[in-house]
Amino acid sequence: MGVEVRVEGLTKSFGGQPVWSDVSLTLPAGEISVLLGPSGTGKSVFLKTLVGLLKPDRGAIWIEGRDLARLSERALYEVRKLFGVLFQDGALFGSMTIYDNVAFPLREHTRRSESEIRAVVHEKLEMVGLLGAERKLPGEISGGMRKRAGLARALVLDPQIILFDEPDSGLDPVRTAYLNQLIIDLNQQTGATFLIVTHDINTARTVPDNIGLIYHGHLAMFGPREMLLSSTEPVVRQFLNAQRIGPIGMAEEKDSDELRAEAEAGVELPPLPPIPLQLAPSDGRPRRAEQSPGRWCEEHDVVPPAGSFQGVRGSVWQPTEALR
Amino acid sequence: MSPPTGTGRSASNTSTSTSTSTSSGPGSGTGKLAAGTGGGGPTRLTSGLRGFGHFFAFCLDALRGLVRRPFQVREFVQQAWFISSVSILPAALVAIPFGAVIALQLGSLVRQLGAQSFTGATSVLAVVREASPIVTALIIAGAGGSAICADLGARKIREELDAMEVLGIDPVHRLVAPRIVAAALVAALLNGLVSVVGVAGGYFFNVVMQGGTPGAYLASFQALGQLSDLAVGEVKAVLFGAVAALVASYHGMTAKGGPKGVGDAVNQSVVLTFMLLFALNFVITAVYFQLVPQRGM
Numbered sequence A: 001m002g003v004e005v006r007v008e009g010l011t012k013s014f015g016g017q018p019v020w021s022d023v024s025l026t027l028p029a030g031e032i033s034v035l036l037g038p039s040g041t042g043k044s045v046f047l048k049t050l051v052g053l054l055k056p057d058r059g060a061i062w063i064e065g066r067d068l069a070r071l072s073e074r075a076l077y078e079v080r081k082l083f084g085v086l087f088q089d090g091a092l093f094g095s096m097t098i099y100d101n102v103a104f105p106l107r108e109h110t111r112r113s114e115s116e117i118r119a120v121v122h123e124k125l126e127m128v129g130l131l132g133a134e135r136k137l138p139g140e141i142s143g144g145m146r147k148r149a150g151l152a153r154a155l156v157l158d159p160q161i162i163l164f165d166e167p168d169s170g171l172d173p174v175r176t177a178y179l180n181q182l183i184i185d186l187n188q189q190t191g192a193t194f195l196i197v198t199h200d201i202n203t204a205r206t207v208p209d210n211i212g213l214i215y216h217g218h219l220a221m222f223g224p225r226e227m228l229l230s231s232t233e234p235v236v237r238q239f240l241n242a243q244r245i246g247p248i249g250m251a252e253e254k255d256s257d258e259l260r261a262e263a264e265a266g267v268e269l270p271p272l273p274p275i276p277l278q279l280a281p282s283d284g285r286p287r288r289a290e291q292s293p294g295r296w297c298e299e300h301d302v303v304p305p306a307g308s309f310q311g312v313r314g315s316v317w318q319p320t321e322a323l324r
Numbered sequence B: 001m002s003p004p005t006g007t008g009r010s011a012s013n014t015s016t017s018t019s020t021s022t023s024s025g026p027g028s029g030t031g032k033l034a035a036g037t038g039g040g041g042p043t044r045l046t047s048g049l050r051g052f053g054h055f056f057a058f059c060l061d062a063l064r065g066l067v068r069r070p071f072q073v074r075e076f077v078q079q080a081w082f083i084s085s086v087s088i089l090p091a092a093l094v095a096i097p098f099g100a101v102i103a104l105q106l107g108s109l110v111r112q113l114g115a116q117s118f119t120g121a122t123s124v125l126a127v128v129r130e131a132s133p134i135v136t137a138l139i140i141a142g143a144g145g146s147a148i149c150a151d152l153g154a155r156k157i158r159e160e161l162d163a164m165e166v167l168g169i170d171p172v173h174r175l176v177a178p179r180i181v182a183a184a185l186v187a188a189l190l191n192g193l194v195s196v197v198g199v200a201g202g203y204f205f206n207v208v209m210q211g212g213t214p215g216a217y218l219a220s221f222q223a224l225g226q227l228s229d230l231a232v233g234e235v236k237a238v239l240f241g242a243v244a245a246l247v248a249s250y251h252g253m254t255a256k257g258g259p260k261g262v263g264d265a266v267n268q269s270v271v272l273t274f275m276l277l278f279a280l281n282f283v284i285t286a287v288y289f290q291l292v293p294q295r296g297m
């Protein structure tokens, strides 16, 4: 029923260069969280540290009372059975067909018969829309298909904690919409804890319960979706609204001269766009972690931007609407 | 709009550190660059030592993987088949001229010393004790090791090995252990093959080209050779195979930096394996002569 992941003071560096430091956050059990951040800020490194592939310099990762950063190799392999991970490039086994790739965890970790395995693999491949490509090798399918095959493999053991590294990059808009719905539905059915790294602003605004933003070597903010979407903190605001005006520049951060020039030119920040409704499960029944729209804003006396929480649930947020 | 003064569900859940202090001016970029460089000889020495330490730890892990059940039979059979398919033909083709050269060299040398009746013994012993393990080492490192390293290196940079670990499977147990056994077995077989081909080549050159007599060739061999000569050759070959697979796997699994990194890893692994195997060959030979009494005439 989902597992809480608590990260405390995590710091990771490569050869003396910190990627990020002192990251503390809690992925609440059974909730969907999204991790955002400019390219190269170490989101993939964060996911790999969470599953124990990279050892942090400092800090702790608490899962079911065990600190992943201090576990022995053997104990790590045990804890990892809780996880389903989609790597940024799919990481399929190149020498196996799509079918064998998806069946691999079942064959390794369960005693199921081949016909049971076939049924499960069939179900997962259907879920990601890959029926018919089972006999192909990873080298013979497109990048988006590899992503979806990796997704099927990550889900095949019904994991409690699901980490997706950019599940939607390289997917077309229709597939991305289906994928977002799939994430919501999976969360409703399995109650697993999700952490999704994405660059898709629409996904970040409509899918998660929580949003985190890594920027310039630290966690700039992590909290409920409505908190970040109504935040006027410059970095968060710039990133979640995909604007050029703000502290983030092309090369990670703008220098003070640029910022001063920007301030002197008196560039007006456009108003915050309305907060869209969260995507709902397709069968209409609520998710366990679901909060009613506007609840966080009410509880914290934050006035949401005009026009928030209106319209059809889960409808696509239109950037043009916000600019009007 | 009011700023988000409130926090989330819990204090640890919400870290709202502002990032206004981050823009430290244009100098901040160069500072990062400078931090990476620096250090000279001592750094290289310690990093070399650290590399050796990592390799040693890897070897221990691999040994543990060897005894862990269940042994990966399928992977072993595939790898044994694969390594033999890339190494048998080159081994046989290298063995013929190698055996011939030794026969020619020793044949003329022994004749100069006036010990024609021992040409057979000298060339057979040279082939079985030394030449054959050396040829095996060259082939197993050059053909088998490079293939293992390239294969694992490609898997490493495609994150397949990471994915495998996350799926709860130890790549050292699953991939490296079967490769070590396969390489050791194939090396032993190769050594047998190279010995036979080398001795046959030596016989052909000695008897047919240099006019020796078949009887003398065989009789002299019986006088000086013993079964332990073949045994030590096989022991060498098994160790060479295992070491080549270990070095190749280590370099493959630690490859980094994209496709170029795999190329570098293969290159390093082959060079290092050659050096290691030749050194190992010397050590085993020296120990062998100390431990096993040689027959007199």
Ligand SMILES: Nc1ncnc2c1ncn2[C@@H]1O[C@H](COP(=O)(O)OP(=O)(O)OP(=O)(O)O)[C@@H](O)[C@H]1O
Residues within 6 Å of the ligand: A014, A019, A037, A038, A039, A040, A041, A042, A043, A044, A045, A046, A088
């Ligand atoms: N194994 C490694 N060794 C050294 N440096 C690394 C390693 N892995 C990542 N890095 C560095 O860490 C930084 C963060 O990389 P990472 O892949 O996590 O970025 P990211 O946030 O996932 O970016 P993107 O959104 O483009 O995927 C980069 O500067 C990268 O060079």
Ligand SMILES: [Mg+2]
Residues within 6 Å of the ligand: A043, A044, A045, A088, A165
């Ligand atoms: Mg990444």
